[in-house]
Amino acid sequence: xxxxxxxxxxxxxxxxxxxxxxxxxxxxxxxxxxxxxxxxxxxxxxxxxxxxxxxxxxxxxxxxxxxxxxxxxxxxxxxxxxxxxxxxxxxxxxxxxxxxxxxxxxxxxxxxxxxxxxxxxxxxxxxxxxxxxxxxxxxxxxxxxxxxxxxxxxxxxxxxxxxxxxxxxxxxxxxxxxxxxxxxxxx
Amino acid sequence: xxxxxxxxxxxxxxxxxxxxxxxxxxxxxxxxxxxxxxxxxxxxxxxxxxxxxxxxxxxxxxxxxxxxxxxxxxxxxxxxxxxxxxxxxxxxxxxxxxxxxxxxxxxxxxxxxxxxxxxxxxxxxxxxxxxxxxxxxxxxxxxxxxxxxxxxxxxxxxxxxxxxxxxxxxxxxxxxxxxxxxxxxxx
DNA sequence: GTCTATAAACCGATAGAC
DNA sequence: GTCTATCGGTTTATAGAC
Numbered sequence: 001x002x003x004x005x006x007x008x009x010x011x012x013x014x015x016x017x018x019x020x021x022x023x024x025x026x027x028x029x030x031x032x033x034x035x036x037x038x039x040x041x042x043x044x045x046x047x048x049x050x051x052x053x054x055x056x057x058x059x060x061x062x063x064x065x066x067x068x069x070x071x072x073x074x075x076x077x078x079x080x081x082x083x084x085x086x087x088x089x090x091x092x093x094x095x096x097x098x099x100x101x102x103x104x105x106x107x108x109x110x111x112x113x114x115x116x117x118x119x120x121x122x123x124x125x126x127x128x129x130x131x132x133x134x135x136x137x138x139x140x141x142x143x144x145x146x147x148x149x150x151x152x153x154x155x156x157x158x159x160x161x162x163x164x165x166x167x168x169x170x171x172x173x174x175x176x177x178x179x180x181x182x183x184x185x186x187x
Numbered sequence: 188x189x190x191x192x193x194x195x196x197x198x199x200x201x202x203x204x205x206x207x208x209x210x211x212x213x214x215x216x217x218x219x220x221x222x223x224x225x226x227x228x229x230x231x232x233x234x235x236x237x238x239x240x241x242x243x244x245x246x247x248x249x250x251x252x253x254x255x256x257x258x259x260x261x262x263x264x265x266x267x268x269x270x271x272x273x274x275x276x277x278x279x280x281x282x283x284x285x286x287x288x289x290x291x292x293x294x295x296x297x298x299x300x301x302x303x304x305x306x307x308x309x310x311x312x313x314x315x316x317x318x319x320x321x322x323x324x325x326x327x328x329x330x331x332x333x334x335x336x337x338x339x340x341x342x343x344x345x346x347x348x349x350x351x352x353x354x355x356x357x358x359x360x361x362x363x364x365x366x367x368x369x370x371x372x373x374x
Numbered sequence: 375g376t377c378t379a380t381a382a383a384c385c386g387a388t389a390g391a392c
Numbered sequence: 393g394t395c396t397a398t399c400g401g402t403t404t405a406t407a408g409a410c
Binding site: 020021022023024100101103104105106111114115118133136137139140141142143144145146147148150151152153156159160164167168170171174175185186 | 206207208209210211287288290291292293298301302305320323324326327328329330331332333334335337338339340343346347351354355357358361362372373
């Protein structure tokens with residue numbers, strides 16, 4: 001315990017990015033939260049770019065892991081994706097938000113990786129739903145959930161609830177069935 | 188022409204926030220793009236906080252204007268909201284993105300204003316759809332569209348197209364009708 | 375590996391001339 | 393209104409001791 005320092009540094013960097021934004025997420029702030037000096041941290045990651053790269057590498061591995069779980073999810077990929085988007089405290093969701101912050105700060109590798117992740121999730125949804133348009137619909141809803149979770153505050157009552165997710169999931173299931181029946185609700 | 192300098196400054200600030208992020212959107216960078224020195228800009232807006240406040244005030248007035256247009260939109264509020272979300276080049280959409288950047292940089296007034304705007308749009312949707320759950324569904328889809336437009340690059344083919352928006356709008360219209368008929372697809 | 379000290383660049387803001 | 397010059401503070405990164 002407490003031995004994997006690089007890991008702890010990245011986690012702290014993610015937390016700072018998510019909770020306080022790119023401006024506050026300085027090397028010194030990360031170091032202080034880890035009980036280190038600036039130079040002490042720079043020994044592990046010799047530059048800010050190295051810190052960013054490590055964060056993205058961790059995101060990459062978490063996404064690959066998540067996609068396999070999503071593919072086998074008992075309640076189906078749709079429910080899994082929507083519910084995941086609502087869980088703002090999960091490691092994956094937090095690091096996705098952190099990467100979004102970096103992407104918005106003109107950090108193009110972060111944007112590329114986020115689009116790569118989106119395509120993976122999209123492929124799983126197309127696979128299970130059998131309809132690209134419906135898959136995009138689900139993806140939009142999930143990412144809308146992430147956005148609203150992101151701009152919400154802890155003290156206000158949540159705009160989207162777990163019950164909502166349940167309802168939306170059932171709607172998508174209904175839409176999928178009606179597609180299969182030849183009743184073209186979509187397209 | 189060229190006489191409303193404060194307006195030009197805010198527009199430039201918005202562009203920098205959207206295209207390059209909070210870190211690059213410095214007072215000096217805004218000033219340079221306006222052909223001004225730092226002190227020259229600070230004559231119009233005496234601090235960065237004043238610049239932020241002016242941006243938010245402009246957002247507030249654009250939202251109020253947009254809500255009235257949305258309420259009377261010929262194709263309905265749903266189509267209007269979804270289509271607006273896809274138009275990343277509109278003044279409103281760009282300033283919303285800019286405010287999101289500020290909110291994510293721990294600027295709480297920006298977050299408050301964004302939630303206020305969300306509630307206004309939400310009210311119009313509830314009004315027209317007669318179903319809060321369906322209204323939230325539309326809102327999520329629209330904000331998902333904004334997110335994907337945001338992380339996309341000019342050179343890649345767009346993930347969501349105008350045709351998609353058209354399909355989603357029709358799905359929502361179908362869902363609304365089936366609700367009216369008592370066929371509970373939702374809830 | 376971790377520290378103190380410091381360099382070099384940059385940012386927000388002010389002073390004062392024009 | 394706009395400028396140059398500058399102050400005080402911050403940020404990334406390096407040098408060198410322990």
